[in-house]
Amino acid sequence: xxxxxxxxxxxxxxxxxxxxxxxxxxxxxxxxxxxxxxxxxxxxxxxxxxxxxxxxxxxxxxxxxxxxxxxxxxxxxxxxxxxxxxxxxxxxxxxxxxxxxxxxxxxxxxxxxxxxxxxxxxxxxxxxxxxxxxxxxxxxxxxxxxxxxxxxxxxxxxxxxxxxxxxxxxxxxx
Amino acid sequence: xxxxxxxxxxxxxxxxxxxxxxxxxxxxxxxxxxxxxxxxxxxxxxxxxxxxxxxxxxxxxxxxxxxxxxxxxxxxxxxxxx
Numbered sequence: 001x002x003x004x005x006x007x008x009x010x011x012x013x014x015x016x017x018x019x020x021x022x023x024x025x026x027x028x029x030x031x032x033x034x035x036x037x038x039x040x041x042x043x044x045x046x047x048x049x050x051x052x053x054x055x056x057x058x059x060x061x062x063x064x065x066x067x068x069x070x071x072x073x074x075x076x077x078x079x080x081x082x083x084x085x086x087x088x089x090x091x092x093x094x095x096x097x098x099x100x101x102x103x104x105x106x107x108x109x110x111x112x113x114x115x116x117x118x119x120x121x122x123x124x125x126x127x128x129x130x131x132x133x134x135x136x137x138x139x140x141x142x143x144x145x146x147x148x149x150x151x152x153x154x155x156x157x158x159x160x161x162x163x164x165x166x167x168x169x170x171x172x173x174x
Numbered sequence: 175x176x177x178x179x180x181x182x183x184x185x186x187x188x189x190x191x192x193x194x195x196x197x198x199x200x201x202x203x204x205x206x207x208x209x210x211x212x213x214x215x216x217x218x219x220x221x222x223x224x225x226x227x228x229x230x231x232x233x234x235x236x237x238x239x240x241x242x243x244x245x246x247x248x249x250x251x252x253x254x255x256x
Contacts, residue, residue: 073235
C-alpha cells in the first residue's frame, strides 16, 4: 500500500510546541512514550517519527478505506534505523524508507514496482505535475474517493497515488 | 456556554492554521478540519492543545481521534465543560 510524507524542516521550526510533553503525548504510542520517557527527542528525530507515522497512516487508510481520522498515537514505530523502519497498526506491519537532509525529511512505504517522484521542490508541482495532468493526450485525472483517498484515473483505469506537500516541498508516490 | 459561543471560540482557535479561506468564512458544524479547512496534521495537534488551554479541559487521545470536524469538537467540548 502507498503512503508518503514530506516535512519541510524550516516550516516545522515554527511548530514551537513539538518538544513539549503535551504535544508529544498526542503523537506517540503509549509504548513509545514509555520508551522515550525522560528523554527529549531531538528536533530531527521527532519529525522523522512524525513523517514515518504519517506515511503509514496514508497507506493504512487506503488499505482499510478508513474515514479520515487523526490518530498518530495508534501507529507504533517498532524499529527505526537511519533509513528503514517498521510500523505496526491494527495488527498490520508496514516497512518505511526515510530520507533526511538538512532541509527536509521524506518517508514512504516500501513496495514493489513503486515509483517515488522526489524532485521535492513545490515549483515542480506547478511546472511539471499539474501541466502533465492537463495534457490532453494522456488524459489523466486526479480524483479522491469518499474518504478523501487519492487516485489517478486514465480512461477506465484507476491507479492509486499518494501525494504529500509541506511548505516548499512536494512529492508523490504511485 | 452557548453552542454559538463555543463555535466562535473554535473559529478563533483554528484561524491561524487554515489553508482554505472560503471554507473558513463559511464555517459551520459540518466543516471538516482536514478536508475543508485544509489544516495540516501537525497543526491539528496545535488545535487540540489550544482547545485544552482555552476551555481548560483535557482531551484524551481517543477523543482527539474523533475531533476532525467543528461539530464533533463542539460535542466533546460541551460534554467536558458541562
